[in-house]
Amino acid sequence: MHRLRDFVLSRLSGEAPAPRFPAFRFMRKGTAKARPGEAALSHREKLRRLREILFANIVMAGEIPAPTGGEWRITRFLSDRFTESGLAHLSLDQAGNIAGVLPGRTGGRTLLVVAHVDKIWSEGDDHTVSVGVGQMSGRGLADNGLGVAALATLPLILEELDVELDANLVLLGTTRSFGRGDLAGMRFFLENSGQPIDAALCLEGIDLERLSYASLGMARGEITVSTTGEGAESGVVATLAALVRSLLDIHGREEPETRILVGSVEAGSGHSVPPRGGVVRFEIRSHKAGRVARVEEEIAALVAAAEEREGEGIEVHLEMIAHRRPGNLGASHPLVKKARETLALLGIDSHVVPSVSELALLLDHGIPALTLGITKGENRHSPEETIRLEPIFDGLAQIVAMLQFLDTLDSASEPS
């Protein structure tokens, strides 16, 4: 128990630090896998002993600006925490991802826990975290400051709970997940790590009740409209408005499982000057294979028609910046069933939420994976993003119980 603190104290007293894993491996053998599902309840109580360290990690991870493409400070924070925990093979790859390995007892298999480190907010936004009774709030706390903090604290959590896995555990903070980032960090890791992954968990701050085992097909695009200024009295406003209307018309015609989300429309900078340029950002999501590509073709035709209709003086351009293929682990997969059981044991009603994040790439690579939420919260992606503190212990207990279950899962029994 408290080996991290013991390690610090041994350093202070001048003693050489004991190797972290071998002795522990011998002492704990056979204890960690006992009834892992039910262990979630006792985990939850024991985890409260790490309250201050966990909450401080949330504050620190929350207050570090980490815009997509500018994540170096938050990866350094993770790197420091991983180093203090004595993780092996700490690495910062070309994509800026930070990874560390907690070696398992046998090391025959490898499990991955991943959290994206970037936030939707820009460098200059106020990232101050406010701490109130039972909750914290601030930009990017739920997505994904809490996920990063949980990843940073996970080695200590496993130590506090006396859990040691047979499998090697890779802890990974990935960069460039949002927008044009298009999961570049996760993609780079999967294509270049050379490390076969047997199963994975993706961590998101909220929502605890979510059960994400399927990824949607997705395409993300931007339609840019610009004018040279000659003969276009209203600038690009009319063209943009027509394009948005057309996108919404397509959305209205589609079956419920296919959606077109118009995420932002930007143009102009004041009240009286017609804008000379503008952009519409949208996302197509669908459960159905091939449906996203068909809608994408329809939008390309729409853009071509708009350009022809507007004639000279106005240019309309479509750029698709991200794609995901739909994937589904299947409701009957043992991993999904165990996750549902664990949440039920913790008294949490789960609901299925498809994902378009890291989970999509993992499933696309044939890796059984789930996305887990850590706590309950409100106002996601607003300046007042709020996470509740008490349910965090449920979320962390769920993560540990799932890791213990994955550790027992015989790869031969996993559905393909």
Add this chain to the structure above:
Amino acid sequence: MPDLDQRISRWLETNTFHHSEFWDMQELVRAKREAGLTISLCIPTLNEEKTIGKEIIVFKSELMDRYPLLDEIAVIDSGSTDRTLEIAESFGADTYLSSEILPQYGSKPGKGENLWKAIHQLRGDILCYVDADIKNIHAKFASALVAPLIYRPEIQYVKAFYDRPLAVSDDLRPSGGGRVTEILVRPLFSMFFPELTALIQPLSGEYAVRREVLEQLPFPVGYGVETSHLIDLYRTGGLDAFAQTDLDNRVHRNQPTRDLGRMAFGILQTFVKRLRDYGMVKDLPELHGLFRQFQAEGHRHEQITREILEEERPPMITLPEYRERHGR
């Protein structure tokens, strides 16, 4: 003057630190243990529910659980009407009402009262005071202030200053304190205690002090407490008793100019009292304790008066209860 300039330059070189010099927390904790010191952190509060929770979480996690530098974290409250104490307690701080410490001596309004009573209540050989309204709190706000006291036994009193440049040109940048420092305290120090001008932010609310110094100092209960500390310790220990640490930046509430006027009035009272007590000025008339400000309403100006009397608490060492509790 060249002598004075040299003394200040030498002090700036030897007794001014940057927090990054104390990055090695393991080494700092080792040195603290070797020196046999205990350290108490005191956060004086009055309605600070928005920021107190975060301060407690960060200090407790980083400087008690992760690196055992602090032996005690205490909130001493002047009677908050919001949830300050509830939040501080829920995150593991020891919480005290200032009025319940040494109640036989009564209770006076003001932050200085909390700081004075902390000397009695807390146990540490070093007391580190940190204001509760810091938005960008970090462990360095305490660790980098106690570090010079741990490493350098001759240093008695360490002040924080905040000097992060927004843009650097030729590596030169103006250094300064807040508005009250620059237009009141620094001019006064320049006239009467020129060596003390070397302290870049003399009014900063973050400082760490050895108990044997604190217990000897009288405490104005209001705005003048920091100024009086500097003058009183300077008179006995000289500039070399002080050090200062650059903590880069501090984000906090900005005070309205009207409040700064009251603050300046209180500080000036304390300053003039020190000049008189130390025989540096003579034949001063009785000074008014009524501060006058004006508020315009159309073409009419309304007078707003407020009585500001900088009462002082005696050195803690003079109290028998204190001597008994701390074995002095």
